Amino acid sequence: MNNRILITGALGQLGKFFIDSLINQGNYVLATDIKNSNDLNCDFEIFDVHDLKKGDELIKKYKINQVYNFAAILSAKGEINPAKTWDLNNAGFFNIVDICLKNKINKIFWPSSIAVFGKNSNLNFASIDEPMCPETIYGASKLACEKAMYYYNFKNIIDIRSLRFPGIVSNSKPGGGTTDYVVDMLFSAAKKKDFTCFLKNDTVLPMMHINDAVDASIMLMSIDKKNISINSPYNISSFETSPSKWRDTINSFGYELKIDYEVDFRQDIADSWPKKVDDSLLRKDIDWIPKFNEKETALDILKSI
Numbered sequence: 001m002n003n004r005i006l007i008t009g010a011l012g013q014l015g016k017f018f019i020d021s022l023i024n025q026g027n028y029v030l031a032t033d034i035k036n037s038n039d040l041n042c043d044f045e046i047f048d049v050h051d052l053k054k055g056d057e058l059i060k061k062y063k064i065n066q067v068y069n070f071a072a073i074l075s076a077k078g079e080i081n082p083a084k085t086w087d088l089n090n091a092g093f094f095n096i097v098d099i100c101l102k103n104k105i106n107k108i109f110w111p112s113s114i115a116v117f118g119k120n121s122n123l124n125f126a127s128i129d130e131p132m133c134p135e136t137i138y139g140a141s142k143l144a145c146e147k148a149m150y151y152y153n154f155k156n157i158i159d160i161r162s163l164r165f166p167g168i169v170s171n172s173k174p175g176g177g178t179t180d181y182v183v184d185m186l187f188s189a190a191k192k193k194d195f196t197c198f199l200k201n202d203t204v205l206p207m208m209h210i211n212d213a214v215d216a217s218i219m220l221m222s223i224d225k226k227n228i229s230i231n232s233p234y235n236i237s238s239f240e241t242s243p244s245k246w247r248d249t250i251n252s253f254g255y256e257l258k259i260d261y262e263v264d265f266r267q268d269i270a271d272s273w274p275k276k277v278d279d280s281l282l283r284k285d286i287d288w289i290p291k292f293n294e295k296e297t298a299l300d301i302l303k304s305i
């Protein structure tokens, strides 16, 4: 593909999988974050998305032509400091747009989230354009940026592409979201430890394997703009699960994971999110289907822990 891609927030749960896949497909990648790292197989620079000057310098120095903008504070962590979350998630979005416009970069990938939905949405099967009244500051910040994304695309100012990620299952530790238990439970099973779950046993949420999330994102970024039929993010998901169902799936591979429940504030967040989303438009527009169902996801990640 031969693009030169800058990734913000690249040291989070998702970043390294995007780095590996983008490099494998022939792209140059510059990873950036506010934390330091020396175990990446690409160039790395410290970059705080508030720092417009540094962003501009990096784009020029590394001749970047696409940005994957991941820097964010997620749902559960966001509730601890709403003002900081609103600031980072929105300033990060607008600063990257500004830096890109200044440098004539015309393509950004920016992930949204199922957190944009709320109890006024149809939570049993959320369509792409439900009424949305998110109950977290994280969801509110993502929805605000979705509206800005619509504006920029509608006005043809810059090409921003986006998926509303559900819970992402990977072998990297999540950064403070409401679906973190899916990954934490896999680590507990692999280490033969009991698990204390912060959501009720029957709380159903949509999920997907990290490889499916990466593949769909890169496919969305690669296709011709004329195939993209909406100006806002697409829904995306692979399967739906709950803590007790996920435990049973894990134990079907011979593990003996035991769970007890200490439900906390994250239950209210989960109760305001969809159990299932309608991602048929994405599947049609980019000709994508997930490769991993629930069992395949659990087994594949367990093998890699």
Ligand SMILES: NC(=O)c1ccc[n+]([C@@H]2O[C@H](COP(=O)([O-])OP(=O)(O)OC[C@H]3O[C@@H](n4cnc5c(N)ncnc54)[C@H](O)[C@@H]3O)[C@@H](O)[C@H]2O)c1
Pocket: 008, 009, 010, 011, 012, 013, 014, 015, 032, 033, 034, 035, 047, 048, 049, 050, 069, 070, 071, 072, 073, 074, 088, 111, 112, 113, 114, 164, 165, 166, 167, 168, 173, 174, 175, 176, 177, 179
């Ligand atoms: N992981 C999921 O399940 C999930 C689900 C839905 C949407 N998303 C979205 O995907 C993106 C990546 O998620 P993730 O799980 O990798 O997040 P994460 O919380 O694991 O990582 C976020 C990264 O951003 C960095 N960061 C924080 N402040 C920064 C700043 N000022 N400037 C630059 N970087 C900064 C952090 O150091 C961290 O490495 C986010 O936009 C998130 O909202 C993730």
